[in-house]
Amino acid sequence: MPRQTTGTSITGHGVWHPDNVLTNDELVAGFNEFVRRHNAAHPDHPLKESSSEFIEKASGIRRRYVHDKTGLVDPERMCPNIKDRPEDQLSVQAEYAVNAAKRALAAAGRHGEEVDLVVLGASNLQRLYPALAIEVQDALGAHGFGFDVSIGCSAATGAAQLACQAVRTGQAQCALVVVPELTTGHMNWRERDSHFIFGDASVSLVIEPTAKARPGSWEILSVEMLSKWSASTIRNNRGYLDRCDPETEHDETSKLFHQQGRKVFKEVVPMAETFIKGHLAKHDLAPTQIARYWLHQANGPMNQLIAKRVLGREATREEAPIILDEFGNTASAGSLIAFSRHNADLPAGSYGVMASFGAGYSLGSLLLQRQ
Numbered sequence: 001m002p003r004q005t006t007g008t009s010i011t012g013h014g015v016w017h018p019d020n021v022l023t024n025d026e027l028v029a030g031f032n033e034f035v036r037r038h039n040a041a042h043p044d045h046p047l048k049e050s051s052s053e054f055i056e057k058a059s060g061i062r063r064r065y066v067h068d069k070t071g072l073v074d075p076e077r078m079c080p081n082i083k084d085r086p087e088d089q090l091s092v093q094a095e096y097a098v099n100a101a102k103r104a105l106a107a108a109g110r111h112g113e114e115v116d117l118v119v120l121g122a123s124n125l126q127r128l129y130p131a132l133a134i135e136v137q138d139a140l141g142a143h144g145f146g147f148d149v150s151i152g153c154s155a156a157t158g159a160a161q162l163a164c165q166a167v168r169t170g171q172a173q174c175a176l177v178v179v180p181e182l183t184t185g186h187m188n189w190r191e192r193d194s195h196f197i198f199g200d201a202s203v204s205l206v207i208e209p210t211a212k213a214r215p216g217s218w219e220i221l222s223v224e225m226l227s228k229w230s231a232s233t234i235r236n237n238r239g240y241l242d243r244c245d246p247e248t249e250h251d252e253t254s255k256l257f258h259q260q261g262r263k264v265f266k267e268v269v270p271m272a273e274t275f276i277k278g279h280l281a282k283h284d285l286a287p288t289q290i291a292r293y294w295l296h297q298a299n300g301p302m303n304q305l306i307a308k309r310v311l312g313r314e315a316t317r318e319e320a321p322i323i324l325d326e327f328g329n330t331a332s333a334g335s336l337i338a339f340s341r342h343n344a345d346l347p348a349g350s351y352g353v354m355a356s357f358g359a360g361y362s363l364g365s366l367l368l369q370r371q
Contacts, residue, residue: 004283006220008167009213009371012110012206013340014103016096017065017199017327022072024052024062024196030073031195037075048192055196060300064199064328066184067092078189082182093126094135096180096202101140104204109214110174112140115206117172121149121159121179123331123358124186124236136178144172151227152234153296153358155179156203156332160354160366161223163207173212177205181333186236188256198257199328203336210371218343218352218368224279226363233267234259234359259359265302268357273309275363276355283367287311291346293320296356297334300324332356346370 032049039046055061066072071081082092090098097120105111118140120133125148133146149159156179163175183198210219238255248254272295280287287310295303300322307315321342323334330337335356343352348370355365 004222005210006164006168006222007210008164008207008220009210010205010218010220010368011208011213012104012106012108013204013336014100014105014107015201015203015337015340016099016103017201018067020066020069022064022066022069022199024055026069026073027196028052028055030075030078031189031192034075034078034190050192050195059196059329060322060324061196061328062325065201067182067200068184072184072189080184082185090139091126091132091135093122093180093182094132094139096182096200097132097136097178097204098139100180100202100204101136101176101178104176104206105140108206108208110206112142114174115140115142115176116144117163117166117175118142118144118146119149119159119163119175119177120146121155121177121332122181123150123152123155123183124238125150126182128240132180133178140176142176151358151362152360153298153332153334154225154356154360154362154364156336157354157356157364157366158225158362160205160207160336161225161364163205164220164223164366167207167209173208175207177207179203179333179336181331183329183331186238186257188252188258191258193261194257194259197329199330201327201330201333201337203333203340205336213371215348215371217371219371221283221367221369222279223367224275224365226275228271228361230267230359230361232260233264233361236359265299268361269302269305269309271361272306272355272357272363275357276306276310276353276365279353279365279367285351289351290353291350292318292342292352294335294339294342294352294354295320296358297322297324297327297338298329298358332358
């Protein structure tokens with residue numbers, strides 16, 4: 001089979017996260033105090049306390065970076081404290097994107113004014129318009145065009161694919177992918193089964209023609225996307241119509257992140273296995289020929305099972321690295337952060353798969369080879 005390639009490469013990447021670390025023990029202390037107060041006031045509807053052991057067993061998460069933890073551990077607040085900024089100042093989520101973008105551009109040896117496309121992908125957007133990508137474009141001094149992408153936890157790989165296609169067709173010469181996941185703002189911190197899941201972080205990629213790439217870059221051989229409607233397994237119903245129904249406008253249970261975790265696990269694992277194997281089959285590659293799988297960092301047991309089913313055996317931490325223990329679930333940024341943190345040791349010629357799967361359902365993967 002002739003070698004397939006998009007003729008584009010990832011020439012730089014960078015990760016940024018806030019300094020605040022929230023450990024499981026800190027999170028549980030605040031949550032359990034909330035539960036005790038709730039149960040004292042509502043003895044007929046008691047809630048169950050959480051524990052660090054429960055969190056680590058269920059998810060593999062030990063800590064996470066957060067924008068603000070004072071509000072998260074306050075049993076009366078249970079929400080991050082993030083002040084609104086004047087409209088003439090850089091928005092919080094755009095700031096996340098710019099911080100990661102500067103690191104990716106430095107790694108690629110590029111400057112903001114060389115960028116002619118900004119694609120911003122995130123599971124949640126701070127606002128609908130003006131597009132955050134255009135704000136990032138302006139802050140970096142970039143040219144060309146910018147737009148936002150939101151397809152749940154596949155937003156980052158989706159943004160990377162759109163940037164790749166633009167470079168491949170000649171619409172852009174230096175495309176910037178930015179993934180500012182400020183996820184703690186959409187969490188229901190009063191819900192035991194998910195109060196520990198998310199953390200805040202940002203990641204960025206620079207994508208250019210392979211002909212311009214330096215040795216050590218990652219050539220994008222091909223990209224794949226798939227979506228399948230799932231009505232209620234993973235949802236965030238927050239939107240501009242929230243105030244329009246007086247009966248539900250203050251209903252945080254439905255307006256914040258919620259999921260049917262066990263159902264998601266059972267449905268996503270075989271779907272992701274089939275999706276990744278199908279992508280490799282188009283290149284006549286066996287799963288064992290892939291040196292590294294940078295999988296979506298949603299849940300440790302889920303990642304381990306998907307890797308096992310793809311490889312036909314247990315995967316090592318080197319083959320399928322986990323960043324969940326440090327970062328928590330960073331929504332769509334997870335697979336890109338895993339890539340950025342765990343690729344430098346691979347020699348030229350190595351294959352890697354960057355794959356994500358999230359609400360929708362949506363799945364995305366990039367097949368990469370080290371140059």
